[in-house]
Amino acid sequence: MSSTTPAMVPVIDFSNQNLKPGSPEWDLVKSQVREALGEYGCFEALFDPILELRKAVFAALQEAFDLPLQTKKLKTLASFTQLASELQKKILEMILESFGLEKYMDELIDSASYQLRVMKYEKPKPNDSTHALAAHCDSNTMSLLYQNEVNGLQIQSKDGEWINMKPSPNSFIVLIGESLSVWLNGRLPSPPHRVMMKGNEDRYSLGLFTRPRGGYIVKVPNELVDDNNPILFKPHDYEEFLKFYYSEITQAAVKSGGYIAKLKAYCSV
Ligand SMILES: O=C(O)CCC(=O)C(=O)O
Numbered sequence: 001m002s003s004t005t006p007a008m009v010p011v012i013d014f015s016n017q018n019l020k021p022g023s024p025e026w027d028l029v030k031s032q033v034r035e036a037l038g039e040y041g042c043f044e045a046l047f048d049p050i051l052e053l054r055k056a057v058f059a060a061l062q063e064a065f066d067l068p069l070q071t072k073k074l075k076t077l078a079s080f081t082q083l084a085s086e087l088q089k090k091i092l093e094m095i096l097e098s099f100g101l102e103k104y105m106d107e108l109i110d111s112a113s114y115q116l117r118v119m120k121y122e123k124p125k126p127n128d129s130t131h132a133l134a135a136h137c138d139s140n141t142m143s144l145l146y147q148n149e150v151n152g153l154q155i156q157s158k159d160g161e162w163i164n165m166k167p168s169p170n171s172f173i174v175l176i177g178e179s180l181s182v183w184l185n186g187r188l189p190s191p192p193h194r195v196m197m198k199g200n201e202d203r204y205s206l207g208l209f210t211r212p213r214g215g216y217i218v219k220v221p222n223e224l225v226d227d228n229n230p231i232l233f234k235p236h237d238y239e240e241f242l243k244f245y246y247s248e249i250t251q252a253a254v255k256s257g258g259y260i261a262k263l264k265a266y267c268s269v
């Protein structure tokens with residue numbers, strides 16, 4: 001890539017109404033998803049239906065950080081979660097199909113739990129550090145991020161370069177979390193990312209975070225293990241990892257420099 005072109009992650013369009021499993025449109029988008037995730041563990045997903053909710057969602061967020069949540073705002077956020085989880089399931093299905101692992105779709109959906117998190121990053125004060133969120137990998141399965149017009153998210157490419165994300169109003173940033181990377185025996189990377197704030201405006205973002213439920217044992221499928229691909233990760237209960245990770249001892253380790261890829265450190269063979 002020439003030094004004058006800023007690095008970008010691929011942009012993939014999910015707005016086509018005909019995006020149904022088995023259709024030529026689905027297979028085309030699926031191959032784009034697989035290629036983008038293999039390289040970056042991340043892509044930008046265009047999804048037009050979100051535009052109808054955009055104004056209401058950020059109005060809700062702005063108020064939510066100031067006032068007790070009103071029923072109307074909760075409904076908006078529930079609609080948001082509905083749309084984002086619909087997109088999340090399509091992407092997961094494409095990933096599984098691209099590895100020939102579609103038979104695991106029901107199991108992964110049944111064992112998933114979804115969390116909507118809303119975030120506010122205040123505009124930096126003069127002389128403030130602009131590191132609003134330190135570099136980390138998401139430990140969960142997959143994260144879909146949606147933000148207002150204030151940029152700041154950066155994704156690290158395989159060669160260590162920090163890529164500035166500039167999502168459109170109709171797009172989500174899709175990130176592979178460590179749990180999916182682990183389940184796929186490392187076939188797709190989980191990218192380090194961080195938030196750097198500059199400028200004069202607050203940043204609001206919403207994340208739909210999917211993770212395995214407690215009690216479900218995350219185990220690399222046999223299909224991904226052979227003589228050339230030894231198993232890299234031990235079976236584990238994600239909830240036990242969270243308990244371990246949030247124990248005081250580990251928190252101290254995290255504060256003193258910590259891990260970027262926490263789940264992989266926990267369950268590596
Ligand atoms: O606000 C963002 O865009 C990123 C948030 C994030 O990385 C996280 O909550 O794990």
Ligand SMILES: [Fe+2]
Pocket residue numbers: 136137138143193
């Ligand atoms: Fe994150």
